[in-house]
Amino acid sequence: MPETNKGTPCPNEASRAPCRRSSWPRQPSWVDKGTLLRIPVGARNRAGKPQVKAAGLVGIDDFTFTGRGDQVLAALNGPNKVVLIRPDGTSATLLDAADGLQGPTSVAVHGNDVAVLSAAYNSATDPNLLRAHLRRGHL
Known part of the structure; x- marks a missing residue:
């Protein structure tokens, strides 16, 4: 499972607003601030050109990988939903207020089990x- 660092400044971000990062040694890093970026790690551990993997997802408070390639689950606090972000950048809402969310702030995956913390800010x-239970991109 990747290590997640919360509340650290986004690189090259003039506002120095917090963002989320997940990374592991010699693997791509990911950052978000409404846009999910993949930053590949190249030769001699140098960062490659950032690639936009998804955009327009305002309110991403946390994200994690599903364990199925580059699929990501993201907790969107303001919109009050959890979305699945596919490798092609499209997304689908999997959970929302009707499922009991109250401002989701964290999401974690262990196998097919998903845990979502709602802080109700x-x-x-x-x-x-x-x-919830994850099955082929559905909860």
Whole structure:
């Protein structure tokens, strides 16, 4: 499972706004700020050219890989949903308020099990931990 660093400044970001990064040795790194970027690691561990993998996903608070290639699950706090981001950049909502989300702030995958922490920052009602089962890109 990749290591996740939260709240660190985005590289080359004038506003120095927090972003999320996941990385592992000699593998691509990923960053987000509404846009999910893949930064390949090249020869001598030098960063390659960043590639936009998904855009327009405002409110990404956390993300993790599903274990199925470059598929990503992202917790979108403001929009109050968890989305699946496919390798081609398209996305689909998998969980939302109807499923019990209250401002999701973290998402984790272990095998086919998904855990989503909702902090309920906006509603101040019912912070919770939602558990779901991932099957072929569906919860």
